[in-house]
Amino acid sequence: MRQQSDPQRRGWLRHAPLAVILTVAVIGYFTLRDHITFDTLRDNREALLAFRDANYAAMILAFIAVYLVIVAFSLPGAAVASVTGGFLFGLPAGTAANVIAASLGAFAIFLAARWGLGEALAAKIETSEGRLKRLKAALHENEISVLFLIRLVPAVPFFVANLLPALVGVRFFNFAITTVLGIIPGALVFTWIGVGLGEVFDRGDTPDLSLLWEPQILGPILGLAALAALPLAIKAIRGRKDI
Template sequence: MRDDRMDEAGPRDDNRSPWRHAPLAAIITAAIVGYFTLGDYLSFDTLRDNREALLAYRDAHYPLLALLFVAVYFVIVAFSLPGAAVASVTGGFLFGLTLGTMFNVVAASLGAFAIFWAARTGLGRALAARMEASKGTIKRLKAGLHENEISVLFLLRLVPAVPFFVANLLPALVGVKFRNFAFTTVLGIIPGAIVFTWIGVGLGEVFDRGESPDMSLLWEPQIIGPLLGLSALAALPIVVRALRGQKEV
């Protein structure tokens, strides 16, 4: 006769295993180490010093360099290493606007998925379960989040003030659906990816002048304006639902 208590004990033991936190712990550790050790290497200076070698390698081994670029960018995002902006600009420098944007979106999305999975596997699962079992304000907040999940996730992607790592980690900790996270990640990072890639397309001329790319362009009205407009559009369903709720009350 099967002992249901043993079956129930197994999953509880597995959920309490400290190993479930290993993926997220590895990411946090790598992010801290990378912050102090890789900042000088993943920089525009390094790109400028190696530009001729990279361009020659691209011309000789285009598919291989594309794969290597996506792999390196994925590692940078997945482990929250410094240099994500440099990688995005490099995509435009090496592969042009169309392919550079595509490679940037693919690599950044896969890296975001990795962070989400790592957080959801351990800490995120425990926090989501506690929120599900909670009452009062936390329960209402969770219900509101799920009701506006797509809009909130788009806002996290489109608002420039939200760090990319936070937009990857926070959704996993509050129990959002992965399919919604994946959908909003891929679409939500496209506008920013186009801007960074576009800067990279003209990077050769910037280097020829002995300058570094001016990342302050990201805050110019013609750039930040459309991003804020998209953010407002993403927030519109939340506002409409809130107004409807007030009318019903």
């Protein structure tokens, strides 16, 4: 009995990190969505700026830690956090802080999913036959392009872009490099919005995130997505020619 229970216990332990993330995400959605807002930032901006001026290093480390937790547990407020990075630290430092925090949070979700459900699912796909195994093989041949594409297409939720690659067994290094580089364009836009946040608050307004869908912003991002998709299109065309 003990020998049988030990593998079961190890199996449950492997799934525990992802289960914790999903549980906290659900609880956080209902308890924090009305608290991590631009109104909260506006009401506390003087205290935040004063602390930043007195303790810059501590402030930027605390910001990265809080943003990392928001991303790792898929809590509401990621957009607010990104804009806050620009508001507190300016464009260069704010973008760097946003990219570091969001990347580390993404790594946490990926590794939690890979350690548990992803490992088992990838093994099942590997031993399966037919279309599913062919799709996995095609993904591994084009991992960098596909991962960049997932990161750059605005319609793909950030949580999905972190979780899905872990479940299909992509290499962590490829996931990491495409995450860090792929989120830079979006991080720049959010940080840039945050740089002018003080003036927005002074006018009594709230940040207009619809700016993200303006052609001059969305166009370059979609252009990068097209570049990421180009190797896939070329391979598909060559494959048809070979047929």
